[in-house]
Amino acid sequence: MITSHMNGYVQEGSAQAANHRERAVDCPGDDTCLVKLPHCGAQMERIQHYQEELRKRRDEDGGRGKHDIDPSASLRLKKLSQNPKVGVDNPTFEGKEKAAKDIDELEEVLQAVKWVQQCLTDAQSQQDAELLLQLLAKDDFKCAYSIYAVVSQKMNRVNPTSPLTVQAQDLCLEVQKILKSSQQREGLELRALLTNPHLQALMQAHDSLAVQEMAEDNVIQYLGETVKMVRLQKTRDTPLGATVRNDMDSVVVSRVVKGGTAEQSGLLNEGDEILEINGTSVRGKHVNEVHDLLQQMHGTLTFLLIPSSQMKPAPHRQTVMHVRAYFDYDPSDDPFVPCRELGLSFQKGDILHVISQDDPNWWQAYRDGDEENQLLAGLIPGKNFQQQRETLKKTIPDKNQEPQGKRWYVKKGKKQKKKSASTLSKNTDADDLLTYEEMSLYHQPANRKRPVALIGPTNSGHDELRRRLLSVEPDKFAVAVPHTTRSPRLHERNGREYHFVSRIGFEADLAAGKFIESGEYEKNLYGTSTDSVRHVVNSGRICVLCLHTRSLRLLRSSNLKPFVIFIAPPSQERLRTLLATEGKSAKPEELKEVTEKAREMEQSFGPLFDATVVNMEPNEAFLELRRLIEKLDTEPQWVPTSWLC
Template identity: 60%
Template sequence: MKLYSSVLLTAVLGLQVESVLQSSKHTEATELTGLLTSPHLQALMEAHDCIAEQELDVETIESVDQDENTTKLASLEKTRDMPLGVTVRNEHDRVIISRVVSGGPTEKSNLLSEGDETLEINGVPVRGKTLSWSPRSLSLQMHVKANFSYDPSEDPYVPCRELGLSFQKGDVLHVTSQDDPNWWQAYRDGHEDQKPLAGLIPGKSFQQHREAMKKTITDRNQEYKGKLWCAKKGKKQRKKLLFNPSKNIEHYTEDILTYEEVALYHQPPNRKRPIALIGPPNSGHDELRQRLLSLEPDRFAGAVPHTTRKPRAHEVNGREYNFVSRQSFESDLAAGKFTESGEFEQNLYGTNTDSVGQVVNSGKICLLCLHPRSLRVLCSSDLKPYIIFIRPPPPPQERFSTLLTRETLEKVREMEHSYGHLFDAVITNTEQEKSVSELLRLIDKLDIEPQWVPSDWVS
């Protein structure tokens, strides 16, 4: 039988040690007694107690059972409106500590352990009662980028709504514990010192599972939408309608984006990250690329494309194009070296990652305009691209209902939904001069500040 204990203050422990030492006849015990009763050490212990009381706002222990392995009686108070930082669960009629939250008063007391049973709270027996206090664990720490937004106030499954951590898509989270696979503990990056308690966020597998379940239900409803079943069906017909949620959920789980582990990366001075500009056809991203190339030709360069056509009289291999045989082009294409490729008048054209690497190795910044589908090849290379989505300006109100405008808005939504987790920055191209200045600011920042990138790029 166990009961949670709080902080045993240093002075109390010191007195207990002194009483034990005084009964001893050993010379070492006499020397240690002298040290413990010296004015300097007494002052140090008193200062320690004062600081502990201010930080944790705890009371001294009232009493301790002789058999400390069995029962402990303690007092712990929270400061202001800070939670104690502990959650409990019910096991039959017992109230068990479920988790101790990182950074809370309970963890700082260092005497509460997961799995302990609570017998009384403020003198009131709790066995047989249903409680919901509302995890301590530093088992696996990492940083992740969130690929979805989360609001704990709208989540009926979060163990303690007050401890839930809200975040937006694209936020970087510092995960401090994954002991509970369903509910991780985390801080928003940079907020560790501002918020004393870690918050609860859905674990990766748990989030994937419930999103997959939503999708299977939606797809199932779409499948049977508008169908009216009136006739009595035989066994063979009923078999066709059987729904296997486990199978369908497993099918969707891998495609559901939740978190991506990230690490800080500072680009070397002689190896600049390529800049990939992504956007719909009328976003102006190609014009912005051309503007940067003309503004600073010594700093920026484009990758020389490959082609299987014959060079014209004025063309030089490696300047306008890299002229290669069809067999060589198709071999690199099969090896996944082309970020994009196509065929025109029976000739193949494309941008090879080797061409991008040549610009990077020269010390210049490679500027690319790509279709979002090309990002898969670029991101799986060792080039570490910095991806900027160029959003077209909002249309004038009088043209808002035109077909072209609706198609553009739909294309923007589709790109952001399907590829938004790959974007490092977004620029709305309302005015070219402002967009150029913002592009240069973002590119300059890569030389000054480390950036969050997928962890496997660093490892």
């Protein structure tokens, strides 16, 4: 994919494509999103792709490539075919030592088969071994073996005169991924070799030298300028993956996208000026003309380039950063995205695999779960760039919407207004909630279960689900014993129903941040401490919590690694029916308040929820809740990387 770029400025015009600085060439003519492109295959297909490239390179040399056997070797093969005894007792060209070596190797094979025959017990195996001995003793087989030995020796002498690829590191990583699940002895041995630091350093040095040598091999003189010739394969399933811009009369490569042919080859670099494509001059052409030209071209594309004057850094393997998005993004609504077709849309809570941060404003990433369908990496706003936009968005719209905001607050009391403002302040102060949070996969240990926090508005059913979990499997689920400043009753024991503490001690622990949640009721303080939750976790059971959303940040800032499930209420009509079965009656305004509160929770805290269960039917919701909890034992989950430090 080569896309167009206009000096970094937005073009004017009614056409939709003209409103963006870059325009995709290999994408469909409409605004189809990048992630809808077909997938080129998994790791094995990529390796096969490299092998196919090597075969094509040899074919382009007219049947006699750099790595073919020279004519003299072919003449020797002809002599071998004419003389069945050559290589055994006729040292025409290999010498007596070679013939003797071949005979010794065959003799070792014969001795090995005879030894195996003695170890066999059944008649069928004895017969098979006898047939093999007869084959090895035939003169025709000895002749064929001699021909094989000569050919293999000659092939081993042929060394590549130029690098076959600049992706040795990537190939090494692909093979490691394939071998990850292998338990065979050979697979384990190969994986140990490929992960050896010395071999990895060798691969890195190979790629570094290969890039330089490939560039030097294709450097020629053109109209008095030093240029290089690059050949890339363009197919319908594998786009080129590059963007270009106009710089005066020049057409310059502005971006190389991960996953495309240009990035895999390492031959097309940012800053290269394109002079010709398949013999057609592009200097002086508008980028839209280049777009139309490339749309008509397929197969092998030959680029004539003026190499970038910037020093190209040595190739290095970039570490993939996994992040969770805390905002919705639609590239079709973003006037700043360099190329709409390359933009990657996502929603709050999505996991993104960021593979390139070379451009701090526009990262390249894949969306988790879409790797099979997303061939090229997509463009997403960089963290700092998005934070600046969010900050600007908060200041400008607030002034424009001030009258509307006043009308909304008229219906609320003063206390409610202050509370809403406080909540908004807490939400906007956290930088990570505005952009991204780095994530890692975590598999909980068998003896240390993650606490499960159920979040939902009143009457959503989360309290009932917690009670049902505790009653069905009391040995598996437990609650944290809360703290209180009130005096114990006759039947209560300290540490069983409550931890009874003094008010001074409670307030000291509260100031030290030891409570996940706390409150006051009838002049007594109540709270759930992190130590109480940790006590349940250390016992090997699952601590089930019902929390208010304001307690989420305190829980997440601890080292408890909570799994947060949002219990969403059903429609108002269904909610009225469910409450009626429990003997509760609710007014229409109360039902509306439940659904509005749930919507507010999802809007403000949705990215912090690991899963959502809609309580449409209590039994189905309970089964779904159990399934999510059991999945923690079988599948790794995304958690903030800071939790694992």
